[in-house]
Amino acid sequence: MSTFIDPYPYQEQVAKYLLQGKSIILQAPTGAGKTTAALLPYLHARKNFHANQFPRKCIYSVPMKVLANQFEAEYKKIIRRYGWQDDLQVRVQTGDRPDDPQFEGDLIFTTIDQTLSSFLNVPYGVGRRRANINAGAIVSSYLVFDELHLYDPDSSLPTTLQMLQMLKGITPFIIMTATFSSSMLIRLGKLLDAVVVPATSDERQAMEKIGSQVDKDRRFFSVDAPLTATAVLAHDVPRTLCICNTVQAAQELYGELASALEDELVAGTAVLNLLHARFYKTDRDAKETWIRQQFGIPQDEYNGPRLIQIATQVIEVGVDATCDVLHTELSPASSLLQRAGRCARRQGETGRVLVYLPRDEQGEPYLMPYNIGTRGQQLCDATWQALQTAEFTDQPMLFSKEQALIDAVHKPVDEQILDELQGNRFRHLEEMIKAMRDYENGRSLIPQLIRDVDNRFVFLHPNPRTDEKLATNPWTYDGFSLFPGTLAKAFKSVEAAYEMWGMRLITDDEAPSNERYYGWYPLTEANDVRKTPVITISPTIASYSSITGFGFTPSDDEEAYPPERHKQHGFQSFAYELETYAEHVTGLFQAYQQGISDGKTRYAPLHDELAFVAQRLEGMPIYKLHPNALDQMCRTLFACHDLGKLNVDWQMWAHKWQAQVGQFYDGQSMAVPSEYMAAHTRYDPRDGRQREVQKKLGRRPNHAGESAMAGLDILEEMAGESEVLFRAAVTAVARHHTPSVQDHTPYQHHRHAPLAIQAGLQAVQLPIALAGAVPIQVTEDEPLGEWLIDFLNNEQRLVYFLLVRILRLADQRSQTV
Numbered sequence: 018m019s020t021f022i023d024p025y026p027y028q029e030q031v032a033k034y035l036l037q038g039k040s041i042i043l044q045a046p047t048g049a050g051k052t053t054a055a056l057l058p059y060l061h062a063r064k065n066f067h068a069n070q071f072p073r074k075c076i077y078s079v080p081m082k083v084l085a086n087q088f089e090a091e092y093k094k095i096i097r098r099y100g101w102q103d104d105l106q107v108r109v110q111t112g113d114r115p116d117d118p119q120f121e122g123d124l125i126f127t128t129i130d131q132t133l134s135s136f137l138n139v140p141y142g143v144g145r146r147r148a149n150i151n152a153g154a155i156v157s158s159y160l161v162f163d164e165l166h167l168y169d170p171d172s173s174l175p176t177t178l179q180m181l182q183m184l185k186g187i188t189p190f191i192i193m194t195a196t197f198s199s200s201m202l203i204r205l206g207k208l209l210d211a212v213v214v215p216a217t218s219d220e221r222q223a224m225e226k227i228g229s230q231v232d233k234d235r236r237f238f239s240v241d242a243p244l245t246a247t248a249v250l251a252h253d254v255p256r257t258l259c260i261c262n263t264v265q266a267a268q269e270l271y272g273e274l275a276s277a278l279e280d281e282l283v284a285g286t287a288v289l290n291l292l293h294a295r296f297y298k299t300d301r302d303a304k305e306t307w308i309r310q311q312f313g314i315p316q317d318e319y320n321g322p323r324l325i326q327i328a329t330q331v332i333e334v335g336v337d338a339t340c341d342v343l344h345t346e347l348s349p350a351s352s353l354l355q356r357a358g359r360c361a362r363r364q365g366e367t368g369r370v371l372v373y374l375p376r377d378e379q380g381e382p383y384l385m386p387y388n389i390g391t392r393g394q395q396l397c398d399a400t401w402q403a404l405q406t407a408e409f410t411d412q413p414m415l416f417s418k419e420q421a422l423i424d425a426v427h428k429p430v431d432e433q434i435l436d437e438l439q440g441n442r443f444r445h446l447e448e449m450i451k452a453m454r455d456y457e458n459g460r461s462l463i464p465q466l467i468r469d470v471d472n473r474f475v476f477l478h479p480n481p482r483t484d485e486k487l488a489t490n491p492w493t494y495d496g497f498s499l500f501p502g503t504l505a506k507a508f509k510s511v512e513a514a515y516e517m518w519g520m521r522l523i524t525d526d527e528a529p530s531n532e533r534y535y536g537w538y539p540l541t542e543a544n545d546v547r548k549t550p551v552i553t554i555s556p557t558i559a560s561y562s563s564i565t566g567f568g569f570t571p572s573d574d575e576e577a578y579p580p581e582r583h584k585q586h587g588f589q590s591f592a593y594e595l596e597t598y599a600e601h602v603t604g605l606f607q608a609y610q611q612g613i614s615d616g617k618t619r620y621a622p623l624h625d626e627l628a629f630v631a632q633r634l635e636g637m638p639i640y641k642l643h644p645n646a647l648d649q650m651c652r653t654l655f656a657c658h659d660l661g662k663l664n665v666d667w668q669m670w671a672h673k674w675q676a677q678v679g680q681f682y683d684g685q686s687m688a689v690p691s692e693y694m695a696a697h698t699r700y701d702p703r704d705g706r707q708r709e710v711q712k713k714l715g716r717r718p719n720h721a722g723e724s725a726m727a728g729l730d731i732l733e734e735m736a737g738e739s740e741v742l743f744r745a746a747v748t749a750v751a752r753h754h755t756p757s758v759q760d761h762t763p764y765q766h767h768r769h770a771p772l773a774i775q776a777g778l779q780a781v782q783l784p785i786a787l788a789g790a791v792p793i794q795v796t797e798d799e800p801l802g803e804w805l806i807d808f809l810n811n812e813q814r815l816v817y818f819l820l821v822r823i824l825r826l827a828d829q830r831s832q833t834v
Contacts, residue, residue, distance in 0.1 A: 047358025068628035118142030139459035149756035153822025196351035246273035254341035312338035349396035519549030599776035601696035604831030661723030694773035722761030730790035745816035
């Protein structure tokens with residue numbers, strides 16, 4: 018295999034399995050190159066395989082957005098180094114960086130909540146009207162799931178596993194972790210019909226001989242005492258990493274060390290840095306970059322001042338860093354080993370990991386946030402007990418030893434999790450289908466299906482009532498997520514009445530227009546923090562520092578404002594050009610066959626996105642698809658999706674508008690003759706004058722459900738024996754503008770429609786004789802609903818996701834051609 022690296026044997030093994038069509042569950046030690054193992058076969062296939070041999074798109078899901086940013090930067094460099102940037106678009110899609118909300122890039126690094134919400138038809142990145150666009154990308158892509166052990170066992174983990182069961186045999190995937198018990202790996206392999214790597218004890222031992230693991234000596238020690246500055250300074254080494262379980266503990270440790278090292282810090286012989294989740298994005302990005310630069314240097318090459326990095330769990334995964342001594346508060350073994358992956362990370366390095374047991378004022382172990390729920394407490398107790406034994410104390414923690422620790426601690430809990438997943442699978446599947454079927458219902462199910470985090474978004478602001486930006490967007494400014502309990506405790510301690518403000522949506526009769534408006538009201542008691550999702554905090558009781566982050570100490574500047582957040586990449590309005598029905602169909606077909614460029618972005622042919630999964634589905638008897646059935650149906654959809662515009666009422670509206678629109682373009686005449694069958698009129702929604710005139714003209718007649726009914730006979734003929742394909746196609750046409758369409762209005766063929774339909778069929782290389790199957794009229798009595806997909810049917814659901822994505826993206830791109 019010609020590659021951009023010299024791969025390890027296990028990486029070649031993973032690539033071989035994936036390129037043979039198998040899916041993988043990979044467990045490898047931290048720093049062993051799991052990301053490369055996942056992306057090597059994808060990049061190889063992109064350069065050497067046809068589109069129907071391996072997916073052209075890769076969606077790489079991570080539990081934390083910092084990983085997405087890091088991987089994107091790394092692989093953009095690789096892509097540029099090998100001159101692939103014109104062929105492969107690398108994108109990020111996270112809450113902080115919503116750069117690819119419709120998953121249109123080629124290699125997309127995203128968070129697991131973005132992936133799951135997209136598959137469930139409640140995507141975080143786009144709104145209700147486009148909610149059915151992204152699921153097809155999940156079905157047709159190569160899927161990577163990194164750090165699976167960090168997924169919530171009550172929400173995101175069962176949803177991920179249920180999704181992969183739905184996609185089994187269709188969508189290739191790789192699940193990666195450093196810290197699953199052996200029993201979990203075996204059972205997941207059987208559940209998902211995936212190959213486990215490594216599969217044998219010999220293969221696991223071979224992992225200890227790959228580059229980063231050779232001659233490494235990392236040892237664990239338990240310390241029955243709190244983590245303090247005195248304990249840290251007792252180990253005088255070039256680079257030290259301290260990981261605390263809470264932001265408060267990290268800030269307090271930083272303060273202690275800053276006082277103790279005051280002279281060294283002034284002299285520049287020591288550098289102290291703090292990282293946690295309560296920094297503004299720009300500061301956090303700068304700190305992460307500094308860590309990678311200063312702690313990324315191998316031990317034998319570092320020759321600088323003494324470095325001490327204090328952090329919370331935000332540094333636990335993905336950060337390519339190494340240190341000489343790691344001081345960490347106790348956490349479950351899986352978390353502990355991830356933290357240890359930042360110590361003695363590279364070949365030939367040595368390191369010590371000291372695990373401290375924090376205690377509260379009563380002397381009892383204090384394990385927040387891991388003591389929320391019985392599982393976390395059970396895992397922490399078992400981890401502490403294991404660390405007391407000779408097997409794991411002052412012993413080189415090789416991969417096999419790490420696996421033994423994981424099995425000793427996590428095996429009972431992993432078995433319990435899998436048993437519960439198995440027992441609850443039908444209920445969980447039912448909730449997933451409810452979400453897919455109904456957007457509003459789906460949004461309400463997000464806590465159960467993706468993430469149940471009862472956080473509040475907070476930011477500093479002197480007076481939210483006077484800020485016009487906050488009246489329309491409460492998320493204008495950068496801020497932080499805090500637990501309600503943390504806020505309530507702070508409220509009481511700083512007497513915050515009238516210093517914290519909550520957000521409320523102004524009701525329609527109060528709002529000055531049809532847009533959403535928000536008001537702000539003072540919180541008067543601690544429990545009020547639980548009644549609002551967004552809270553502003555006055556600088557008179559809280560402050561922000563680029564060194565220590567956000568905290569409840571008064572600010573020096575009582576008029577302090579936070580920076581504005583990264584602007585969302587919403588769906589951009591653009592001007593529509595006048596075009597005939599046939600011209601519009603031609604535009605969709607070109608976006609599908611050839612790909613397009615809008616001057617800024619290159620879009621690959623939509624045909625290529627579909628090719629691999631189409632070949633898979635057409636080989637599965639349950640779908641009853643003939644060869645090239647999905648390609649043929651896509652072309653049919655392009656020809657039929659706007660048939661509803663060829664009715665008398667729609668064309669009458671379009672012709673009236675064309676007779677008026679010229680007034681906005683230097684008074685020129687833009688009227689069209691009666692035989693002109695328009696698919697789009699000249700219209701710029703960004704022009705307020707045009708919007709007002711259109712309001713007076715009246716609402717455009719509906720056409721999506723009408724198109725589905727008008728095209729029923731054509732779609733049925735092109736689907737052949739496949740009811741799955743027929744229902745999916747009808748639903749895709751009916752819902753190519755919004756995913757909630759259930760019915761239609763009466764349809765009356767325009768007298769010039771037959772020639773337009775023939776021209777549309779000819780544009781997509783289908784027989785023009787099919788035009789005769791379009792009825793002259795459709796009455797309201799004929800129900801659309803009986804031809805739509807049954808969301809309980811997995812085959813119908815998946816094919817619908819694929820078809821509606823291709824149709825909607827082709828429709829969006831058609832006027833760019």
